Amino acid sequence: MSRRLAAEFIGTAMLLAIVVGSGIMGERLAAGNDAIALLGNTIATGAGLIVLIHMFGPSSGAHFNPAVTLAVWLKRETTARFAACYVIAQSAGAILGVWVAHAMFAEPILQLSEKARDGLPQGFAEGVATFGLIGAILSTQRHRPEFTPVAVGLYVTAAYWFTASTSFANPAVTIARSLTDSFAGIAPHSAPLFIAGQLGGTIAATVIFTWLLREGVERDRSVPDHDLSQS
Structure with a gap:
């Protein structure tokens, strides 16, 4: 358990260092061109x-x-206690990763983002994004x-x-990026809508893809062996 939580903590910290660090680097090098900054941020993150x-x-x-941990729990592949410990480790690691990125680029460690990302379309977009990721x-x-x-x-x-x-x-x-006033940031007041969209996308994807994959398994089992060997 301790090794698993440490892996989630360190891995999430490294992920946020990549996301925020590449955002800062991209913004500095792009000379005001947000498309170039986003491209650099995208490649580094993926x-x-x-x-x-x-x-x-x-x-x-x-x-x-x-969101991934929630999907695993919804599929009854882990316990609520185990999932809660994962979420705590992920959240703490994400915040540390933001601070590491700030330190690398000589930015103030403690920040709050002023980058508003408001409106229902933004929340809906997060639902779509998370639905596809979980799927x-x-x-x-x-x-x-x-x-x-590679798929992720x-x-x-x-x-x-x-x-x-x-x-x-x-x-x-989302929570960690509210703590950086950089290219990758999100204003704290915008975060709840993003998180709501993410949770909705997770639940929808878990229900739909669990059903789709179960149907596929049942269909395969219903086909005679000689047909499978010819497919």
Whole structure:
């Protein structure tokens, strides 16, 4: 248990150091061009996620995200106590990761973001982003578990650009990013709507993809063996 929680803490801290650090670097180098800054932020986050999941997956499952842990709990694959401990470790690690990024770039350690991300479309975008993320994880874990780290990294890379919210898709990330007044930040008053969208997307994805994957298993079992061998 202690090793799993340490892996979640360290992995989530590293993830936020990547997200916030690349955001600061991108903003400094882009000379006011937000598209270039976002592109740098996107590439670093997607690539970093693939590596981090490979690093910590064997130790903790590499959730790094309360939404993922919630999905696992909803599927009754863990206990409420275990899930709560994961969420605490993830949240603490995320905050530490923001502070590490600030320290690396000689920024004030303690900050609050002033970057408003308000409006129902933003919350809806977070629901869509999280729905797709959980769906990608559940689907690849069922059919191609070795591909899950790449699938997550690629999906997050895409979702940065196709969602209006730039795809936080993670309550711990949302809370931690409210503590940085940088390119990656979100104003604290905007965070509750994001988290509500993320939780809604998680529940919807868990219900729908659990049903879809169960139907697929039942259908496969109903096909005679000789038909399967020819497919």
